[in-house]
Each structure stands twice: as structure tokens, then as C-alpha cells.
Amino acid sequence: MPLVKQIRRRGGLERLAKQHGLRLTRQRRLIFAILESAKTHLNAKQILEQAQRLEPGIDQVTIYRNLGVLKRLGVVDELDLLHLRGDQHYYEARQVRAHSHVACLACGKVFEFYTSAIKTIDRELEKECGFSVSFTRIEIGGQCAACRKSGREAPLPRKGKQAR
Numbered sequence: 122m123p124l125v126k127q128i129r130r131r132g133g134l135e136r137l138a139k140q141h142g143l144r145l146t147r148q149r150r151l152i153f154a155i156l157e158s159a160k161t162h163l164n165a166k167q168i169l170e171q172a173q174r175l176e177p178g179i180d181q182v183t184i185y186r187n188l189g190v191l192k193r194l195g196v197v198d199e200l201d202l203l204h205l206r207g208d209q210h211y212y213e214a215r216q217v218r219a220h221s222h223v224a225c226l227a228c229g230k231v232f233e234f235y236t237s238a239i240k241t242i243d244r245e246l247e248k249e250c251g252f253s254v255s256f257t258r259i260e261i262g263g264q265c266a267a268c269r270k271s272g273r274e275a276p277l278p279r280k281g282k283q284a285r
């Protein structure tokens with residue numbers, strides 16, 4: 122899976138937290154560090170598992186609460202990745218370069234696609250609507266090269282609502 126993470130500048134989290142008068146607890150740093158070093162998009166359960174390896178006392182409620190804080194700070198993004206796996210949500214550290222998420226509806230593979238077209242959209246929006254863009258998120262669904270080659274088309278079965 123081609124996944125080149127462009128990590129935000131070091132110290133970005135500290136600076137933002139200070140601006141918002143937010144204390145960076147050890148748990149917040151831990152969750153952010155996990156997301157920053159992740160090679161793929163993680164759901165809350167995967168974040169919990171990784172966090173517990175480093176800090177056994179941490180629980181799911183703490184993970185959700187702190188993910189919410191990091192989201193409000195704008196350093197973490199929550200993604201639904203086209204709901205390929207039911208209502209599962211994924212998290213990633215916000216990257217300096219905007220990217221789109223491309224998901225194969227047949228096999229569920231998700232990869233990140235960097236294109237200057239995102240900048241073009243931002244510029245057009247600003248020019249035509251006077252809108253200042255903070256971030257752009259694009260999700261694209263389709264059929265990947267491998268699935269096209271093997272003729273795999275069946276969409277993944279949609280799961281019902283999941284408690285999380």
C-alpha cells in the first residue's frame with residue numbers, strides 16, 4: 122500500500138496546545154505519537170491496543186475523550202473512509218500536505234493520493250466564494266488495479282450499525 126506520511130512539523134502539537142490553553146497530558150502525547158508513526162489509518166480499537174502496550178492502565182473512554190481533544194485542536198482527523206467497514210471510523214495525524222483517500226470498493230484497500238489538484242480546488246473556492254480553506258478532505262471510491270485485473274467486483278457487504 123503506497124503510503125507516504127508527511128509528518129507535521131515537530132513541536133506543532135505543543136504550540137497548538139499552548140494556544141488553546143490545553144495541557145498536554147502524557148496520554149494525549151501518547152495517542153498523538155501513535156497516530157504520527159502509524160503507517161496506516163487506525164481505528165479507536167487499534168489505537169487502544171497500541172496505547173495499552175505502552176501504558177497498560179489506559180482505557181477506551183480515555184482514548185475517545187483524548188481523540189476528541191486532538192480533533193478539536195486540528196492535529197488529528199477523523200475519517201470514515203467511505204464506510205467500507207461499516208460504521209468504523211479511522212484517525213490520522215493531520216499532515217502538512219493535503220491528500221485524498223482512495224478506497225477500493227471491492228477489496229477495501231485504502232491508499233493516499235497526493236495531487237496538486239487539491240490546491241487548485243482551494244484556490245478556486247477562495248477566488249469564487251472568498252472562502253479561506255483550512256483543510257480539504259477528498260474521498261474517492263472505485264476499483265483498484267489488482268481487482269480490475271482479477272475481475273473482482275463484489276462490493277463489501279455493508280455491516281449494520283456497530284456500537285463503539
Ligand SMILES: [Zn+2]
Nearest residue numbers: 225228265268
Ligand atoms: Zn481492490
Ligand SMILES: [Zn+2]
Nearest residue numbers: 162213222233
Ligand atoms: Zn490519510
